[in-house]
Amino acid sequence: MDKEDARQQSLEQLHERRKQVVQLHKSDLGIMQIVELSGLSYPTVGNTIKLFEAGGWPAIKPAARGHQHGEGRRLSVDQEAAIGRIICDSRPEQLKMDFYLWSRAAVGELIRREYGIELGMRTVGKWLKRWGFTPQKPIKKAYEQRPEAVRQWLDEHYPAIEAQAKAEGGEIHWGDTALVNTDVRGRSDAPAGKTPVAYAVGGTRQKLSMIATATRQGKMRWMIIDEAFNADRLIEILASLIKEAKRKVFLILDNLRVHHSKPVKA
Structure with a gap:
């Protein structure tokens, strides 16, 4: 008789087969006889009997396979939340x-x-994405709204900016602003037709502003803002961006009104 592979069975099927093994064992049959009658392998039968003798019927119930949610992460849930709060409330400097x-x-x-x-850079990037901190591609929205105007600007004006940045040893950044919703619930497995419920403390939902920049080489910088985004906050991130880059910065922004304000142009 071909032996069954217990790994290919569902947890319910495996549990039933283990019950059968125990019943045969309690009938004073030897392991080899149980192997022949059950069609299970010798290790599976032997392990089932050991589990039963050590812990009774509850011990033979198969444990869930694979990693449980959150298992294997280097940071605990509380540590992740703490890091998220620091990013929202402070700047590195x-x-x-x-x-x-x-x-x-x-x-x-x-x-x-x-x-x-x-943690490696890729792992940090996954963590940030899971918590909604990934900067958006700065020109995606502009392309979708006015693709012809953007293409004309790229063809007629951008080459001069690129040439000037290269000549002056500068760095070109594409900037944009976005909203970060702290009410991030993600996804959860549940039986079909039964929507999972995530409980949260009432009144804790917040929407923060984030201004982010990205270069064509993939360098990203961002700052979380928990108040109105205005000229003062834009000037603040411009100053920090220059310090971080340690060279001249060419920042390309959209036509948001604050980007054209007098304090910013001064």
């Missing part, structure tokens, strides 16, 4: 870090400093 704006490198350094945990 306020924390006496060697960064002026938040980036994956800055967040990685913050995690190392707070918890002594070293």
Whole structure:
């Protein structure tokens, strides 16, 4: 008789087969006889009997397979929440870090400093994406709204900016603003037709502003703002961006009114 592979069975099926093994074992049959009668492998039968003898019927119930939600993460849920609050409430320079704006490198350094945990840039990026901190591509919205005007600007004006930046050893950044909703519930597995419920403390939902910049080389910098975005806050991030880049910055923004305000142009 071909032996069944217990790994290919559902947890319910495996549980029933283990019950059968125990019943045969209690009938004083030997392991080899149970193997022949059940069609299960010798290790599966032997392990089932050991589990039963050690813990009775509850012990033979199969455990859930694979990683449980949150298992294997280097940061605990509380640690992740704490890091998220720091990013929202502070800038790196306020924390006496060697960064002026938040980036994956800055967040990685913050995690190392707070918890002594070293995380790779890719892991930090996944964490930020899961919590809604990924900067949007700055020109995506503009392309969708006025593709002809954007194409004309790229063809007629951008080459001169690119040439000037290269000649002066500068760096071109594309900037945009976005909203970050702190009510991030994600997804959860549940039986079909039964929507999972996520409980939260009432009145804690917030919407924060985020201004972010990105270069064509993939460098991203951002700052979380918990109040109205105005000229003063834009000037603040411009100053930090220049400090971070350590060279001349060519920042390309959209036509938001605050971008053309007198304090910004001064």
